[in-house]
Amino acid sequence: MSKKTIGIIVGSLRKESFNKSIANYVASLLPAEYEAKFIDISDVDMFNQDLEDNPPVSWTRLREDVKAADAYLFFTPEYNRSVPAVLKNVLDVASRPYGQNVWSHKPAGIVSVSMGGIAAFGANHHLRQTLAFLDVYPLQQPEAYIGNVMGLLDDKGNLVNEDTKNFLKSYADAFTAWVEKF
Structure with missing residues (x-):
């Protein structure tokens, strides 16, 4: 049986991103038959339909990375009550052309x-x-909302809160069970 590739997409580009810290921790919880592949979204050109006939290299790479994944784990901060523009952009780029x-x-x-x-x-x-x-098809339950994250990480960005570790383990288990249904 070949490994299932989980495309991990972190919607924060900040070097010391809290989302990336949590993503790294969850990736470490995936079973051996799963491979976590972080999909780099930092250089993806903004979507512009005029470029569809001659897409930028970053679009082609993103589309190949997304297509190669068997499932996805998204980690997102909230900007102005929505997703960051960089995350919305990669959703748009990899869904086009129509x-x-x-x-x-x-x-x-x-x-x-x-x-x-x-x-x-x-x-x-x-x-x-x-x-x-x-x-x-996003996993419906359990939902994963990690608030007050600065109190859950040490100064190196490592998750140190045991309750959150336990919750994320149960989330990773539910996610892999969800993936197996497909």
Whole structure:
């Protein structure tokens, strides 16, 4: 049996990203028969339909990376009650040109991470709305909202809170069970 590739997409580009810290931890929880592949979104040119006939190299690479994944794990902060522009851009780029959506028919998980108490609830639900249109099947339960993240990590960005570690382990288990249904 070949390994299943989980495309991990972190919607924060910040070097010391809290989302990336949580993504690294969750990736470490995946079973041996899963391979976590972080999909770099830092250099993806902004979507512009005028470029579809001659797409930038970053679009082609992104589409190949997305298509190669068997499932996705999204980690998103919340910017102005929605997802960051960089995350929305990669969703748009990999769903185009019309009729060539490479996200389609695959399972996904969403973890929203925030410094605030509502744990990026708005971003999590906006992302779900977009994924539904893209024909991606996000895990419904458990939902993963990680709030007040600065109190959960040490100064090197390592998760140190045992309750959060236990929750993320149960989330990773539920996610892999979800992926197996496909």
